[in-house]
Amino acid sequence: MVTNQMVSQTIEKLKASNIRITPQRYAVLEYLIEADSHPTADDIYRSLVERFPNVSVATIYNNLRLFTKIGFVNEMTYGDGSSRFDFATTQHYHAICEKCGKIEDIYYPGLEDIEETAHNLTGYRVTNHRMEVYGICPDCQALLVSE
Known part of the structure; x- marks a missing residue:
């Protein structure tokens, strides 16, 4: 396992x-x-x-x-x-429900180079990053429809 x-x-x-x-x-x-x-x-x-x-x-x-x-x-x-x-x-991101607070992991290839891109665009020495997507989860969407 x-x-x-x-x-x-x-x-x-x-x-x-x-x-x-x-x-x-x-x-x-x-x-x-x-x-x-x-x-x-x-x-x-x-x-x-x-x-x-x-x-x-x-x-x-x-x-x-x-x-x-x-x-x-x-x-x-x-x-x-x-x-x-x-x-x-592994590096991953989060989708967060604005209603219930549930958090789900998002694995999205292609964002690995975001720190290098940010450095190249700004000159910052990037030490970390995080991305969050906010919305309403399927369970809460179902509750909204039934109200």
Whole structure:
């Protein structure tokens, strides 16, 4: 299964960086890899607290901070004040529903050279980029039609 392989590969990278693999750290990582929902730290906490009754929200945040720092996870901040987290294996973009807040990944070949293009046009030394597309998801569209 791809998920188990991704978890194993990521764990090996953490070990190679001398980062201790605690059961909680493993669970957070596994949850992020399996999640399609771009969860908040609170979402992760609620899903793990039953399995790990002693886990704290601070532990979740600390692990997310670590994973973000070493580049396994992207933190996505939006206007609602909550950060969402995305396990990042390849560069991708996001479609965001303006009604329900659902986020879906978009993989679009051809945007890999956008940083070089931006550099060539502006002279900026580009360090990162993100693209978001906003609209109304199919589920919310269906609700609008039925209203």
